[in-house]
Amino acid sequence: MRAFSLFIFLFLYLPVAVIVVFSFNAAPNMSAFTGLSLRWYAKAFSNPLAIAALTNSIVIALCSAVVSTAIGSAVAIGLMGTSRTTRIVVQSLMMLGLAVPGIVIGLASLVFFSAAFSGAEQAVAMLAGWEQAAKLFSFGRPTVIAAHSLFCTALVVEVISLRLRQLNPSWLEASNDLYAGRGETLWRVVVPFIVPAMVAGGLLSFVLSFDEFIIAFFVSGTKPTLPVYMFASVKRGATPELNAIATSMLTISILVSVVAFSFLRRGQARA
Known part of the structure; x- marks a missing residue:
């Protein structure tokens, strides 16, 4: 064995x-x-295209983590007062974002944004009489952030829901006995309890978005993320410079994942 x-x-x-x-x-x-x-690391970090792609990936991953953490936290907290059947149905629908193949989400996002941009351009051109409306709507960071937030939110909901199952119901009862309203109970009892899970979910969302390739390949437009840049570069042949970039990505992902799991363990220990 x-x-x-x-x-x-x-x-x-x-x-x-x-x-x-x-x-x-x-x-x-x-x-x-x-x-x-270390020559290949020096060459990689002096490559303006690689640095631009790295910056784009970090910005997209940070924004996706913030958006997915905010939405996922709200959904997980909202499911607290619902029935078990409702929670199972909603969480199952949310998990579809992780279960559906990335190429399907990428293609669906491409079709959706193309149709949305086309309709928005026609509306702006009709209402404002501006024929250059097409320049307002294009694929780039916002489209990648929106697409990445789709499956990252499902992960955040699952992580925070697991944390909320450890919440002692007597704490909520004690808060009610002390004449605290729902908002105050949420702010003083629930939110502090799930902060470690929120941080862990956000960090894991950052890693997922930072490493994701297939969806970004469809909707990144003229501003590729680092995985998309590496894919375009490797078609010209694998080089030690790409190995250096891949090792750097691996190091960032491992460090962020370790921090995320440390927050989860710390939260479980406190619970």
């Missing part, structure tokens, strides 16, 4: 380890390892 588990781990993570090792390769190709060097 241990040997089988070791084989699974090697199968999953050995290719990643190869990318990390060869990102420090001094040779300009990936056929042989000739020594350690």
Whole structure:
């Protein structure tokens, strides 16, 4: 059993380890390892296109995390007072955002935004008589943020709902006995209790959005995210510079995930 588990781990993570090792390769190709060097990291971080794509990915991931955390928290709190059947139905519908293949969401987002932009352009041109209305509506950061927030919200709802199941009902009863209204109970009891889950859900949403490729490929327009930029670059051939970029992305994702799970564990310990 241990040997089988070791084989699974090697199968999953050995290719990643190869990318990390060869990102420090001094040779300009990936056929042989000739020594350690940071030249490819220096080249990657001096590439204006890569830096622009990295900045775009970070901004989109931050905005998606904020939007999904706000919406997901509201949905999870709103489900507290509903019946078990209602919670199951709503959470199942929310989880469809994670269950549906990314290419389906990406294509659906592309069709939706194209139709919405076309209608908005025609309305602006008709009402304002401005023929250049097409410049107001285009694919870019807002479309990627909207599409990423769709499946990130489902994750936030699930994380906060798990946290709310640990909430002691006697705390709410005590708050009512002390003549606190619903708003005050929400602000003084519920929100402080779910803050660790909100932070963890936001951080996990950041990681999902930062690493996501398929949806961004459809709706990023002329401002590609870092995964889209890497996909376009690798078609010209894999280089150590791409290994350096991939290792940097992996490091960011791991660090953010570790922080997210530490918040979840801290919240569970307090509970």
